Amino acid sequence: MQRYILRRSAQGLLAIIVISMVVFALARVTGDPTQVLLPDEASEEQILQTQIEWGLDKPLHIQYFVYIKRLTRGDLGNSFKWAGVPASELIAERLPATVQLSAFALLISAAIAFPVGVLVAVKKDTGIDYAGKMVAILGQSAPSFALGLILMWVFAVQLDWFPTSGRGGLSHMVLPGVALGYYNVAALMRLTRSSMLEVLDTEYVKLARIKGVSERRVIWKHCFRNALIVPLTYFGLIGAVLITGSVVTETVFAWPGLGALVIEAILARDFTVVQAVVLLFAFTFILINILVDILYAYIDPRIRYS
Amino acid sequence: MATAQGEVILEVNDLRTYFYTRTSVVKAVDGISFNLRQGETLGIVGESGCGKTITALSLLRLVPKPAGRIVGGEILLHGEDLLQKSEDEMRRVRGQKISMILQDPQTSLNPVFNIGNQLMESLALTHKEGRKNLFQRAVESLRDVNVAAPERRLEDFPHQMSGGMKQRVVGAIAMSLEPDIIIADEPTTALDVTIQLQYLRLLKDIQARTGLAIIFITHDFGVVARMCDRVAVMYAGHIVEHGSVRDLFNDPQHPYTQALMDSVPKLEEKVDRLYSIEGQPPLLWDLPEGCLFAPRCPHARDKCQEYPPTFDIKEGHTADCWRLDPSW
Numbered sequence: 001m002q003r004y005i006l007r008r009s010a011q012g013l014l015a016i017i018v019i020s021m022v023v024f025a026l027a028r029v030t031g032d033p034t035q036v037l038l039p040d041e042a043s044e045e046q047i048l049q050t051q052i053e054w055g056l057d058k059p060l061h062i063q064y065f066v067y068i069k070r071l072t073r074g075d076l077g078n079s080f081k082w083a084g085v086p087a088s089e090l091i092a093e094r095l096p097a098t099v100q101l102s103a104f105a106l107l108i109s110a111a112i113a114f115p116v117g118v119l120v121a122v123k124k125d126t127g128i129d130y131a132g133k134m135v136a137i138l139g140q141s142a143p144s145f146a147l148g149l150i151l152m153w154v155f156a157v158q159l160d161w162f163p164t165s166g167r168g169g170l171s172h173m174v175l176p177g178v179a180l181g182y183y184n185v186a187a188l189m190r191l192t193r194s195s196m197l198e199v200l201d202t203e204y205v206k207l208a209r210i211k212g213v214s215e216r217r218v219i220w221k222h223c224f225r226n227a228l229i230v231p232l233t234y235f236g237l238i239g240a241v242l243i244t245g246s247v248v249t250e251t252v253f254a255w256p257g258l259g260a261l262v263i264e265a266i267l268a269r270d271f272t273v274v275q276a277v278v279l280l281f282a283f284t285f286i287l288i289n290i291l292v293d294i295l296y297a298y299i300d301p302r303i304r305y306s
Numbered sequence: 307m308a309t310a311q312g313e314v315i316l317e318v319n320d321l322r323t324y325f326y327t328r329t330s331v332v333k334a335v336d337g338i339s340f341n342l343r344q345g346e347t348l349g350i351v352g353e354s355g356c357g358k359t360i361t362a363l364s365l366l367r368l369v370p371k372p373a374g375r376i377v378g379g380e381i382l383l384h385g386e387d388l389l390q391k392s393e394d395e396m397r398r399v400r401g402q403k404i405s406m407i408l409q410d411p412q413t414s415l416n417p418v419f420n421i422g423n424q425l426m427e428s429l430a431l432t433h434k435e436g437r438k439n440l441f442q443r444a445v446e447s448l449r450d451v452n453v454a455a456p457e458r459r460l461e462d463f464p465h466q467m468s469g470g471m472k473q474r475v476v477g478a479i480a481m482s483l484e485p486d487i488i489i490a491d492e493p494t495t496a497l498d499v500t501i502q503l504q505y506l507r508l509l510k511d512i513q514a515r516t517g518l519a520i521i522f523i524t525h526d527f528g529v530v531a532r533m534c535d536r537v538a539v540m541y542a543g544h545i546v547e548h549g550s551v552r553d554l555f556n557d558p559q560h561p562y563t564q565a566l567m568d569s570v571p572k573l574e575e576k577v578d579r580l581y582s583i584e585g586q587p588p589l590l591w592d593l594p595e596g597c598l599f600a601p602r603c604p605h606a607r608d609k610c611q612e613y614p615p616t617f618d619i620k621e622g623h624t625a626d627c628w629r630l631d632p633s634w
Contacts, residue, residue, distance in 0.1 A: 214397060
């Protein structure tokens with residue numbers, strides 16, 4: 001197990017290095033940040049001066065090595081846009097907001113998707129099952145920004161139950177949390193359902209019933225844990241996607257998180273910040289995947305990594 | 307083989323279990339009756355799909371829902387009709403009065419819990435006591451089915467055990483609550499031949515020790531001869547012949563039983579080709595009128611267009627065949 005984790009970590013590191021190269025290259029394809037930094041009427045000299053100041057005059061591979069060298073010291077570089085503020089500081093400022101919203105959305109999707117998925121599996125081919133199917137189809141066909149706008153209009157503008165936007169107490173989280181979580185509820189619920197149906201049909205579930213175990217225990221002890229593997233994979237993925245991909249929802253609800261930060265940084269061609277955020281996203285993705293793999297081994301003893 | 311003369315503990319009368327699909331009704335079990343005495347072993351024999359397993363699941367009221375339904379008959383356990391019981395009451399019948407060993411040990415144990423957990427879960431249903439005592443009981447249960455080093459085995463997960471070992475554990479679970487009746491649904495089909503014999507012996511030993519009654523489902527007449535006191539031969543959801551092992555082996559009356567006997571290889575005879583029954587069992591959703599075996603029967607006449615009544619051949623030996631009618 002330890003060796004497995006080590007090997008996975010090494011693979012993850014390699015992935016991060018490759019990602020850093022790609023991001024580094026892609027960011028520079030978008031254009032020269034000096035154009036955004038300096039006023040339109042800036043002279044050639046001023047531009048050159050700024051480029052030297054930021055190390056932008058050197059060849060790309062040199063720039064990359066400088067970047068990596070700093071990175072190993074934990075220095076993510078300074079922002080262009082927010083004059084000289086370290087990117088790590090900007091991230092530290094925005095990260096809690098994103099983590100908070102993602103965790104809330106994840107909690108909503110898990111709290112709804114798992115129980116409902118189990119319920120519709122147990123009630124297969126009844127009205128409850130069909131209702132669940134409808135909810136799932138609606139969820140998967142509505143993009144989160146559209147759902148976000150609808151929620152905002154109904155519950156914030158018309159009913160005035162929740163604030164329209166911004167970060168604050170729990171009430172601020174409800175609408176963006178639901179908008180983010182609902183899409184995942186749909187997919188997660190369907191996965192849980194099909195996985196449960198498979199397990200409900202197994203011989204060991206039959207044996208549990210023969211033993212005289214109560215139906216509730218059959219479902220939650222004997223089936224659920226076995227049925228969890230498939231949706232858990234997906235759950236890990238959406239955890240990563242939520243942290244990294246809430247760009248749209250954060251924009252719609254003016255939520256001051258990483259998604260909003262990265263949009264601002266891209267618009268300003270703020271390479272260092274974009275690079276730093278994307279690298280963080282990659283890191284998160286890889287970390288969550290490793291965590292999910294470790295969870296597998298915990299849930300299912302047949303899975304032993306060697 | 308001693309013929310058991312214990313009291314009748316289970317009486318099944320005219321049991322019918324049908325499966326409803328969108329287009330048809332599958333009569334998996336269609337009016338069977340039999341009884342079971344304490345300490346005896348009743349064999350249920352027949353081809354795949356003849357309704358043996360559904361009969362077993364009906365006794366436990368665990369017919370696959372929602373398609374399957376018990377539509378008629380009675381299942382009297384100690385005189386009480388199981389079909390009238392609530393689901394809660396049934397749960398206390400399962401495991402405690404009637405238990406079952408499934409066919410495939412590879413899939414009958416839950417892969418994510420260790421043996422101790424699965425055994426103690428069952429024990430905890432009737433023994434409301436601390437973990438320590440339950441553990442001790444689990445150790446004894448495993449010892450009863452001849453598992454070596456039971457303390458250590460309880461920590462093992464199913465995938466760490468051999469097929470024969472797993473089937474012993476399944477047996478231990480089935481017997482943990484000391485039921486009156488065990489249904490063994492082809493418990494040795496998935497095991498190696500050498501292990502099969504060991505397992506059958508184990509079941510016999512336990513029966514001799516505890517006096518439980520066994521319903522042994524199989525398609526293997528060799529196993530029947532070894533294990534059973536009485537046999538019911540099933541064909542397409544009906545019991546077509548019923549009698550003591552001796553009667554059935556020496557004097558089979560139903561053409562289907564005769565054909566089954568003929569298709570068992572015999573050591574003392576040298577044959578070029580093993581006998582096999584022509585044709586296929588009828589489709590259970592499209593049963594013929596009259597005798598269900600008639601389309602495959604060498605003796606069939608016009609009379610067979612009508613389902614035969616059950617004829618008594620002698621005390622305790624019956625068959626559903628018109629050839630037993632004096633007017634044949």
